[in-house]
Amino acid sequence: MNLFDVYPLNDIEIAKAQGSHVWDANGQQYLDLYGGHAVISIGHTHPHYVGRLTDQLGKVGFYSNSVKIPLQVQLAEKLGQVSGKPAYQLFLCNSGAEANENALKLASFYNGRKKVIAFKGAFHGRTSLAVAVTDNPKIVAPVNENPHVIFLPHNNEVALEETFKAQGNEIAAVIIEGIQGVGGIKEASKSFLQKIRSLCDEYNAVYIADSVQCGYGRTGLFYSHDYAGVEADVYTMAKGMGNGFPVAGISIAPKFKPWHGELGTTFGGNHLACAAALAVLEIMDQDQLMKNAEEVGNYLIAELRKFEQVKEVRGRGLMIGIELPEELAHVKKDLLFKHFIFTGEAKPNVIRLLPALNLTKAQADEFLTAFGKLVK
Numbered sequence: 001m002n003l004f005d006v007y008p009l010n011d012i013e014i015a016k017a018q019g020s021h022v023w024d025a026n027g028q029q030y031l032d033l034y035g036g037h038a039v040i041s042i043g044h045t046h047p048h049y050v051g052r053l054t055d056q057l058g059k060v061g062f063y064s065n066s067v068k069i070p071l072q073v074q075l076a077e078k079l080g081q082v083s084g085k086p087a088y089q090l091f092l093c094n095s096g097a098e099a100n101e102n103a104l105k106l107a108s109f110y111n112g113r114k115k116v117i118a119f120k121g122a123f124h125g126r127t128s129l130a131v132a133v134t135d136n137p138k139i140v141a142p143v144n145e146n147p148h149v150i151f152l153p154h155n156n157e158v159a160l161e162e163t164f165k166a167q168g169n170e171i172a173a174v175i176i177e178g179i180q181g182v183g184g185i186k187e188a189s190k191s192f193l194q195k196i197r198s199l200c201d202e203y204n205a206v207y208i209a210d211s212v213q214c215g216y217g218r219t220g221l222f223y224s225h226d227y228a229g230v231e232a233d234v235y236t237m238a239k240g241m242g243n244g245f246p247v248a249g250i251s252i253a254p255k256f257k258p259w260h261g262e263l264g265t266t267f268g269g270n271h272l273a274c275a276a277a278l279a280v281l282e283i284m285d286q287d288q289l290m291k292n293a294e295e296v297g298n299y300l301i302a303e304l305r306k307f308e309q310v311k312e313v314r315g316r317g318l319m320i321g322i323e324l325p326e327e328l329a330h331v332k333k334d335l336l337f338k339h340f341i342f343t344g345e346a347k348p349n350v351i352r353l354l355p356a357l358n359l360t361k362a363q364a365d366e367f368l369t370a371f372g373k374l375v376k
């Protein structure tokens, strides 16, 4: 049997990983500023994480949501505390797309409406409704085309206002990333997020903050959207939540009242997933990783802005996009194969940095030195 060949692969096999480093099967060490696509939040194979998961596996790895799972309650409590939203409610699932799918469904159940506003450049996942609100026709199968989705230009308050004015009573939800990731590290402006909040309040629509990539402390705030000073009704999260263990969730405002059967999943919130997510939050809290993400991230952004060859540096904290001119299109590849540094990318020519939140300043400097050599 062959693998279904949907991923373009680098010819590298990772055999070992620790902190912000990985090693290939030949023993070559790499600095990891990609975190397997923003997933590694507390560093690879963190001893507390390994210990908590191993210990849990020896007790009970899985039982379904038909019994009490106290670890879920502990996780909800810790997440409420670390995210600064103790009154919100937690629904656990397994991936970012599933989190968005459930958030949209919840919104529609809440106000009984069908239309969803999403934005140009958005990526929300690959399941049916998540992909329908994703701005990439290439990955939307005919069966996923959805007449209820309205795409508006990003950060355009006039277009948003006009759409609400014309059909506000039909809008179930507005879904937006705090910083577009796949779209190339493009930040939603403070005033745009404030406008979404006020229009959702006025028309009883649901503001969904997709925090799958930009959330979980990456920008220095738990949810990057909150820098606008207004709260979303629902926050979706995944990537950094389990440091590699598949776990996702939605944080739901108190005004939503659940009913039995409204949402559900077989694997969501299983014992191992909760142990992984708790280990991550405990380390984030204990080691003040959000503060570190803000400090090291802002240092990196300031230093990167000094390179005149760079077109633009975007982002906040440890979610950084470096837009390069066409003639420097080779830099990402050279970072990996000449300097052994993993980074991410966005089309057409943006390098994305999404490292673990405990990246050190020395590691940031190592990257800056290599980057400096390549752009000269």
Ligand SMILES: Cc1ncc(COP(=O)(O)O)c(C=O)c1O
Residues within 6 Å of the ligand: 095, 096, 097, 098, 100, 123, 124, 125, 126, 177, 181, 182, 210, 211, 212, 213, 214, 238, 239
């Ligand atoms: C902002 C955003 N939302 C949703 C998703 C989908 O997450 P998953 O791949 O876990 O389904 C992604 C994945 O890259 C993402 O970046």
